[in-house]
Amino acid sequence: MKYYNWGIIGLGEIATSFTNSFQQENSQITAVASRTLSKAVAFANEHDIPKAYGSFEALLADQAIDIVYIAVPNRQHIEHILKALAAGKHVLCEKAITMNSAELTQAMTLAEEKGLILAEAMTIxxxxxxxxxxxxxxxxxxxxxxxxxxxxxxxxxxxxxxxxxxxxxxxxxxxxxxxxxxxxxxxxxxxxxxxxxxxxxxxxxxxxxxxxxxxxxxxxxxxxxxxxxxxxxxxxxxxxxxxxxxxxxxxxxxxxxxxxxxxxxxxxxxxxxxxxxxxxxxxxxxxxxxxxxxxxxxxxxxxxxxxxxxxxxxxxx
Amino acid sequence: MKYYNWGIIGLGEIATSFTNSFQQENSQITAVASRTLSKAVAFANEHDIPKAYGSFEALLADQAIDIVYIAVPNRQHIEHILKALAAGKHVLCEKAITMNSAELTQAMTLAEEKGLILAEAMTIxxxxxxxxxxxxxxxxxxxxxxxxxxxxxxxxxxxxxxxxxxxxxxxxxxxxxxxxxxxxxxxxxxxxxxxxxxxxxxxxxxxxxxxxxxxxxxxxxxxxxxxxxxxxxxxxxxxxxxxxxxxxxxxxxxxxxxxxxxxxxxxxxxxxxxxxxxxxxxxxxxxxxxxxxxxxxxxxxxxxxxxxxxxxxxxxx
Incomplete structure (x- = not known):
């Protein structure tokens, strides 16, 4: 089994819960990103995460990242899902995964084209x-x-x-x-x-x-x-x-x-x-x-x- | 306060529960009626009720009865409500009181004309x-x-x-x-x-x-x-x-x-x-x-x- 490096985009309350829940033998949270670099650095320091980025694009450009967890507000999901998939990352996105069905179809099509996994972080x-x-x-x-x-x-x-x-x-x-x-x-x-x-x-x-x-x-x-x-x-x-x-x-x-x-x-x-x-x-x-x-x-x-x-x-x- | 004599029309399961529940100082169940006289007699004997009738009409003709409790199947409610009101009796009828709104309007109109109380036996x-x-x-x-x-x-x-x-x-x-x-x-x-x-x-x-x-x-x-x-x-x-x-x-x-x-x-x-x-x-x-x-x-x-x-x-x- 491969070892997976996760990146987190959006560092609000749910990202904190996600990070605190993260208990995996074959993967780790390698990087976090926020529009505000100081926020990313503070989050990374607090949770012992190696890398902090001041933009979502910088995290997506990091070749080491395999999976991106998207925890930005709902309306921004589709933009970041598409960018992450285009950058070759698997995507786990917070609910509601998109604002509507048309957006989700677009995301699913791209994931399939790229051979990447796209999933919604729906507990149920x-x-x-x-x-x-x-x-x-x-x-x-x-x-x-x-x-x-x-x-x-x-x-x-x-x-x-x-x-x-x-x-x-x-x-x-x-x-x-x-x-x-x-x-x-x-x-x-x-x-x-x-x-x-x-x-x-x-x-x-x-x-x-x-x-x-x-x-x-x-x-x-x-x-x-x-x-x-x-x-x-x-x-x-x-x-x-x-x-x-x-x-x-x-x-x-x-x-x-x-x-x-x-x-x-x-x-x-x-x-x-x-x-x-x-x-x-x-x-x-x-x-x-x-x-x-x-x-x-x-x-x-x-x-x-x-x-x-x-x-x-x-x-x- | 007046003393009230109750009559029961329809002697199924709910009439038995009703009779067993009956605990009133100012009234009693005076008569019961069924289409089958033997059934009425058996019910009256079992529950210590003075009179048993072999037809609903006979019970309604009993001048002593003040209030009729109707426990026949739903579809027959309206017929007996109207007959009981016409006979000058107050009516407590099992739910559903009538099959539809038109029937209930007819019953309510007659109750009002006669100055009688009509009510549904709805627990809630x-x-x-x-x-x-x-x-x-x-x-x-x-x-x-x-x-x-x-x-x-x-x-x-x-x-x-x-x-x-x-x-x-x-x-x-x-x-x-x-x-x-x-x-x-x-x-x-x-x-x-x-x-x-x-x-x-x-x-x-x-x-x-x-x-x-x-x-x-x-x-x-x-x-x-x-x-x-x-x-x-x-x-x-x-x-x-x-x-x-x-x-x-x-x-x-x-x-x-x-x-x-x-x-x-x-x-x-x-x-x-x-x-x-x-x-x-x-x-x-x-x-x-x-x-x-x-x-x-x-x-x-x-x-x-x-x-x-x-x-x-x-x-x-």
Missing amino acids: FNMPLYQELRSQIDSNRFGKLKMIQAPFGSYKEPDPSNRFFNPDLAGGALLDIGTYAVSFARWFFTSQPKVIASVMQPFSTGVDEQSATILQNDVQEMATVSLSFQAKMPKQGVVAFEDAYIVINEYPRADEAKIFFNDGTVETIVSGDSTQALNYEITNMIKMIEGETSNRSLFLTKDVIDLLDQMQQNWTN | FNMPLYQELRSQIDSNRFGKLKMIQAPFGSYKEPDPSNRFFNPDLAGGALLDIGTYAVSFARWFFTSQPKVIASVMQPFSTGVDEQSATILQNDVQEMATVSLSFQAKMPKQGVVAFEDAYIVINEYPRADEAKIFFNDGTVETIVSGDSTQALNYEITNMIKMIEGETSNRSLFLTKDVIDLLDQMQQNWTN
Whole structure:
């Protein structure tokens, strides 16, 4: 197995969590970049990272870097994904990977042309619990899937200038917390659903303050997705099958699911460690590069971005 | 206070529960009726009820009866409501009170003409917990209402002949369990919502096997309602406000709610006794007849039936 050098672009809160989570035998974080060199140097010093760059381009020009982790604001993702791929780097990009489906298609096309791995840093697609549930579902332990509930509510101070509500910073609940809820639903659907209906309540700045959506696919599996930036809601995902329903609390980073069978039996499945959520993304990225696992998650990511697009189209019709 | 004599029409499972719940100082169950006299006699003997009738008409002709509790199948409700009101009896009718809004309007008009009380035996509108929550909400303890989740799933053996799936017996999830979910949502909405979208999956018999619905009112409160007869789902209602969210487990008959405030505080509200669910309906019926409480619940019932109508219209469009 090759040894991989990672570079990080964008040094905010999530980059810090990512760096703190990084525990790999066959790779290391070799370089970080920020538009402000002093910020990159401070980050590199604090985390014992060898190189610090004052521009994203400088990091991409570093021939030693194999994989770039992109943690800049959502709106800038596509620019840096394309530049990193063009520079021959594999790319792991924070969610939401792009602003829309057209951008993602462009990125996927370039990744394929270059023979590089592109993936979204979506916890749900990488945590062992979800792999374990998928495998039990595929073995038909629970019967047919019928209904999914994916709520996510997070109260944000109603300040038009902060990124959550600022349209210039791609604010709104959908691209921030909606990616989790829709990724959760998509993980369990046996085929791509479509948006049957979606209703949105705008904040004063015009971004989506909250929304409710119905999804359904061609085998009549259904989901409700409810999102709010103006009310906290339990992040409790429910996946209901003919013979049992699954409850996953704090579903974006979960290592435990409770299965309630129709006969009254309750079973707890524990798999993975939710505190290692970001490290699983790193591990799976390397496995995909090594060809050990397929890049299935990118196709789920594409489905999710397509759904987010459809939801937004629903709002403007 | 007057002493009230109750008569029961329709002697199935819910009539047994009703009779067992009946604990009132100022009234008693005086007569029961079934199309089969022997069944009425057996029921009366078992529950120590003075009179048994072999026809509903005979019970309605009994001048001693003040209030009729109707527990026949849904499709027959309207016929017996109208006959009972015409006979000068107050009526407490099992849910769903009528098959549609037009029937309910007819019944409400007659009740008003006759100066009689008509009410639906909907647990949610009668349990002390909901009154207590309503009063705390009205005092603005939790801020503005934003989002409601009202799921109800109940796995029924997929047998086309049983009442759950039989169109001749008004089968389908909506009129059976949907009344609870929509009544739950309606209780918390500050004004009547409309159905923004509803999607339904039919059973082989054509009745609704499951559905998902988005509701919204003119002050942008939203709800998702998900129903299934082919998957069990937790009957956990969630009501999310700006400053706190309320979780009510087993919401159709609940005496406990947990309030999760945004600041991390958790509070448990206990009010009433869920085992007394049906007896609260009886108590409130008498209070309404005595003029001690208004008949607000009938107007909520009307709103709910209007919503069920809209949902069904959505399915056929």
